[in-house]
Amino acid sequence: MAGNITFTMIKPDAFRAGNSGTMIKMIQEAGFAIKAMKLTQLNAKTAGAFYAVHKERPFYQDLISYMSSGPIIAMILEKANAVEDFRKLIGATDPAKAEEGTIRKLFATSIEANAIHGSDSDENAGIEGDFFFSQFERV
Ligand code: GDP
Numbered sequence: 001m002a003g004n005i006t007f008t009m010i011k012p013d014a015f016r017a018g019n020s021g022t023m024i025k026m027i028q029e030a031g032f033a034i035k036a037m038k039l040t041q042l043n044a045k046t047a048g049a050f051y052a053v054h055k056e057r058p059f060y061q062d063l064i065s066y067m068s069s070g071p072i073i074a075m076i077l078e079k080a081n082a083v084e085d086f087r088k089l090i091g092a093t094d095p096a097k098a099e100e101g102t103i104r105k106l107f108a109t110s111i112e113a114n115a116i117h118g119s120d121s122d123e124n125a126g127i128e129g130d131f132f133f134s135q136f137e138r139v
Contacts, residue, residue: 002080002081002082002083002084002122003082003083003122003125004078004079004080004081004082005035005076005077005078005082005122005125005126005129006032006076006077006079006082006083006086006118006119006125007074007075007076007077007117007118007119007124007125007128007129007132008027008074008075008077008086008090008116008117008118008119009072009073009074009075009116009117010023010024010072010073010075010115010116011066011067011072011113011114011115011116011117012066012067012068012069012070012071012072012113013066013108013109013113013114013115014107014108014115014116015070015071015072015073016070016071017107019107019115020073022107023103023107023115023116024073026089026103027075027077027086027089027103030079030085030089031079031085032077032078032079032082032085032086032089033077033078033079034075034076034077035075035076035077035078035138035139036074036075036076036129036132036133036137036138036139037073037074037075037076038073038074038075038132038133038137039071039072039073040071040072040073040074040132041068041070041071041072042067042068042072043068044064044065044068046068047063047064047067047068048064049131050067050128050131051063051064051067059112062112063112066112066113074132074133076129076133076138082125083118083119083120083121083122083125086118086119087118087120088102089102089103089118090102090103090104090115090116090118091103091104091105092104093111093114094111094114095108095109095110095111095114095115096111103115103116104116
């Protein structure tokens with residue numbers, strides 16, 4: 001059975017552009033409850049650790065620079081079928097391929113600066129939520 005928790009980050013490009021409020025409104029209107037939320041900034045070490053799974057990919061260093069280039073908003077979200085439904089709400093990695101009305105279609109500017117992160121499995125949602133939040137930072 002699919003889990004009811006996912007993890008997201010509003011990425012530096014979207015925060016910088018002032019789109020956080022609109023994106024959070026879309027997330028809540030899609031039925032996701034915010035269980036934890038934090039404005040923070042990654043650095044080369046923490047961004048590198050978060051994206052360690054991609055370290056052999058050619059875009060890894062660019063991804064680390066981009067993800068540590070400014071503030072992000074990290075959130076744990078709750079909804080039935082959270083991981084899959086959230087991936088549908090945000091759309092494809094490449095905004096050029098994202099469906100109309102998705103968050104990435106609306107706010108992403110490139111395959112790298114794609115506005116928002118969404119966990120790709122229940123297991124990773126747990127790992128990623130634990131990366132940012134202690135048990136005392138969740139409601
Ligand atoms: P996601 O699950 O949709 O976020 O996509 P991935 O896990 O495949 O990639 C992680 C992040 O790396 C993406 O959200 C992008 O910010 C970035 N990324 C993915 N593919 C590329 C690429 O081909 N080039 C660059 N520069 N960045 C990429």
